[in-house]
Amino acid sequence: xxxxxxxxxxxxxxxxxxxxxxxxxxxxxxxxxxxxxxxxxxxxxxxxxxxxxxxxxxxxxxxxxxxxxxxxxxxxxxxxxxxxxxxxxxxxxxxxxxxxxxxxxxxxxxxxxxxxxxxxxxxxxxxxxxxxxxxxxxxxxxxxxxxxxxxxxxxxxxxxxxxxxxxxxxxxxxxxxxxxxxxxxxxxx
Amino acid sequence: xxxxxxxxxxxxxxxxxxxxxxxxxxxxxxxxxxxxxxxxxxxxxxxxxxxxxxxxxxxxxxxxxxxxxxxxxxxxxxxxxxxxxxxxxxxxxxxxxxxxxxxxxxxxxxxxxxxxxxxxxxxxxxxxxxxxxxxxxxxxxxxxxxxxxxxxxxxxxxxxxxxxxxxxxxxxxxxxxxxxxxxxxxxxxxxxxxxxxxxxxxxxxxxxxxxxxxxxxxxxxxxxxxxxxxxxxxxxxxxxxxxxxxxxxxxxxxxxxxxxxxxxxxxxxxxxxxxxxxxxxxxxxxxxxxxxxxxxxxxxxxxxxxxxxxxxxxxxxxxxxxxxxxxxxxxxxxxxxxxxxxxxxxxxxxxxxxxxxxxxxxxxxxxxxxxxxxxxxxxxxxxxxxxxxxxxxxxxxxxxxxxxxxxxxxxxxxxxxxxxxxxxxxxxxxxxxxxxxxxxxxxxxx
Numbered sequence: 001x002x003x004x005x006x007x008x009x010x011x012x013x014x015x016x017x018x019x020x021x022x023x024x025x026x027x028x029x030x031x032x033x034x035x036x037x038x039x040x041x042x043x044x045x046x047x048x049x050x051x052x053x054x055x056x057x058x059x060x061x062x063x064x065x066x067x068x069x070x071x072x073x074x075x076x077x078x079x080x081x082x083x084x085x086x087x088x089x090x091x092x093x094x095x096x097x098x099x100x101x102x103x104x105x106x107x108x109x110x111x112x113x114x115x116x117x118x119x120x121x122x123x124x125x126x127x128x129x130x131x132x133x134x135x136x137x138x139x140x141x142x143x144x145x146x147x148x149x150x151x152x153x154x155x156x157x158x159x160x161x162x163x164x165x166x167x168x169x170x171x172x173x174x175x176x177x178x179x180x181x182x183x184x185x186x187x188x189x
Numbered sequence: 190x191x192x193x194x195x196x197x198x199x200x201x202x203x204x205x206x207x208x209x210x211x212x213x214x215x216x217x218x219x220x221x222x223x224x225x226x227x228x229x230x231x232x233x234x235x236x237x238x239x240x241x242x243x244x245x246x247x248x249x250x251x252x253x254x255x256x257x258x259x260x261x262x263x264x265x266x267x268x269x270x271x272x273x274x275x276x277x278x279x280x281x282x283x284x285x286x287x288x289x290x291x292x293x294x295x296x297x298x299x300x301x302x303x304x305x306x307x308x309x310x311x312x313x314x315x316x317x318x319x320x321x322x323x324x325x326x327x328x329x330x331x332x333x334x335x336x337x338x339x340x341x342x343x344x345x346x347x348x349x350x351x352x353x354x355x356x357x358x359x360x361x362x363x364x365x366x367x368x369x370x371x372x373x374x375x376x377x378x379x380x381x382x383x384x385x386x387x388x389x390x391x392x393x394x395x396x397x398x399x400x401x402x403x404x405x406x407x408x409x410x411x412x413x414x415x416x417x418x419x420x421x422x423x424x425x426x427x428x429x430x431x432x433x434x435x436x437x438x439x440x441x442x443x444x445x446x447x448x449x450x451x452x453x454x455x456x457x458x459x460x461x462x463x464x465x466x467x468x469x470x471x472x473x474x475x476x477x478x479x480x481x482x483x484x485x486x487x488x489x490x491x492x493x494x495x496x497x498x499x500x501x502x503x504x505x506x507x508x509x510x511x512x513x514x515x516x517x518x519x520x521x522x523x524x525x526x527x528x529x530x531x532x533x534x535x536x537x538x539x540x541x542x543x544x545x546x547x548x549x550x551x552x553x554x555x556x557x558x559x560x561x562x563x564x565x566x567x568x569x570x571x572x573x574x575x576x577x578x579x580x581x582x583x584x585x586x587x588x589x590x591x592x593x594x595x596x597x598x599x600x601x602x603x604x605x606x607x608x609x610x611x612x613x614x615x616x617x618x619x620x621x622x623x624x625x626x627x628x629x630x631x632x633x634x635x
């Protein structure tokens with residue numbers, strides 16, 4: 001995985017120095033890790049397809065300003081202008097949304113996950129089908145490992161989020177429940 | 190014409206509506222997990238009874254604090270309610286030519302212009318002795334300084350790497366900054382705008398809750414620094430460390446809690462004549478579209494309790510926590526500022542530029558509602574007071590931020606300049622506007 005990042009960074013420095021290039025070329029280094037068809041094949045790295053543009057814009061802004069710390073992304077975004085951030089966010093929103101895995105999930109875990117989504121009202125902000133809206137991200141069919149990692153980071157407040165609403169939501173949710181939530185949301189149909 | 194009485198008319202009606210609400214609130218309460226006791230931020234003393242148990246009379250100190258999600262209390266299975274959620278502003282400040290200035294409306298004879306732009310998430314305002322305007326933020330890590338030099342204004346980043354630095358206050362050359370859980374200072378700040386030292390902490394005995402954790406601060410006529418701590422959730426019980434306003438010396442010493450029962454104040458000022466502290470307070474969510482309203486409160490003595498979370502807007506006992514309580518046990522607001530309107534920054538107008546009718550009136554920024562289908566607020570209003578200090582009327586002053594039930598800007602704080610003009614911050618666009626009265630002049634000559 002580290003190898004991929006290094007390659008992507010080298011790629012990135014070339015593309016940022018020639019901004020006249022079409023977006024399809026400029027975004028190629030991003031998709032090397034995040035998946036060319038909107039679906040990530042890389043461990044702990046989110047699928048981006050169909051993501052809400054206002055959400056992506058906020059995340060890219062936070063990476064650039066180091067308000068969200070993850071070195072490869074801080075590095076990738078540091079030279080981007082405000083217009084670049086908007087361009088990338090809008091392009092990503094139009095990529096195909098990720099698909100659920102082929103096999104159906106274990107019914108007991110799916111049921112537990114669904115109950116947790118209802119109990120904690122994830123659907124209130126993330127929409128009934130978890131497709132997100134505005135600044136609230138699409139989470140349906142996101143990678144399970146990335147969902148679990150992110151929910152854990154919100155819970156221990158190592159990822160603050162933009163307005164910190166997730167830290168409050170996650171406070172009463174246990175690590176076992178996080179595993180069930182991630183399992184269910186990744187396999188949602 | 191918008192005009193509000195200080196006492197609502199429909200108290201009797203609301204009783205019928207409340208009894209229906211209590212049933213659904215109780216049903217939800219039992220569905221909540223009792224896991225709040227595991228919260229790391231809860232002090233050990235607060236880990237007593239279950240969240241659903243009625244609190245013992247008079248002691249708000251012991252009960253468990255449930256988590257502070259803004260969604261707690263949302264009625265289940267209601268499509269209109271499901272559409273409502275807090276609104277996050279765009280992260281990137283609007284370019285000066287993209288600001289909605291031309292759409293903003295002020296009363297006849299007043300003018301509005303852009304004072305400064307390009308400050309992501311511009312929030313609370315403070316004025317330095319030499320004319321520097323300091324601007325806090327909540328969603329980014331910065332405090333800005335708008336420097337006014339020879340008629341030209343320039344925005345500098347004064348401090349960064351801060352955590353939710355919403356509050357700013359200035360006194361005798363020193364800037365005070367309130368982050369989520371600490372207050373710090375930069376001395377001789379206006380002499381060091383290009384190379385300011387890092388802020389030094391003066392007070393950090395504060396909880397770290399995110400919900401209502403960001404702070405407005407100001408300095409009183411008694412030369413004390415005033416800092417609130419909000420209630421750590423929409424509708425939750427407060428322990429000793431929450432739901433209060435505190436004052437302290439400029440070095441953080443002799444800190445004392447002066448009032449309690451404050452849900453979330455993000456703006457206060459002292460009446461120019463009576464020197465009493467007036468503060469805005471945001472009412473709870475998810476009770477209904479129309480009640481409770483946000484409050485304008487006045488402190489008349491140390492030790493007052495303003496009702497939260499037991500009594501709302503001075504005349505409704507809370508459907509969840511109000512059992513066994515009566516609103517007569519608490520200090521009532523002197524005025525109501527609209528349901529969910531998010532009344533934030535307020536200052537009394539003492540300048541000579543505006544017409545006489547504005548003298549000593551409270552000018553209040555209402556950030557605008559999220560927990561209401563038809564949005565309320567997103568404006569600046571003028572609250573005039575009766576002789577006894579209660580609110581006589583509330584009238585629109587700056588409007589136009591709300592377009593087709595969507596915000597194109599959201600006012601956060603107001604600040605009177607030395608020439609009597611008024612600044613208004615807008616965290617949605619990352620800008621500060623200036624309102625003047627009379628023949629338009631260039632702001633640089635102020």
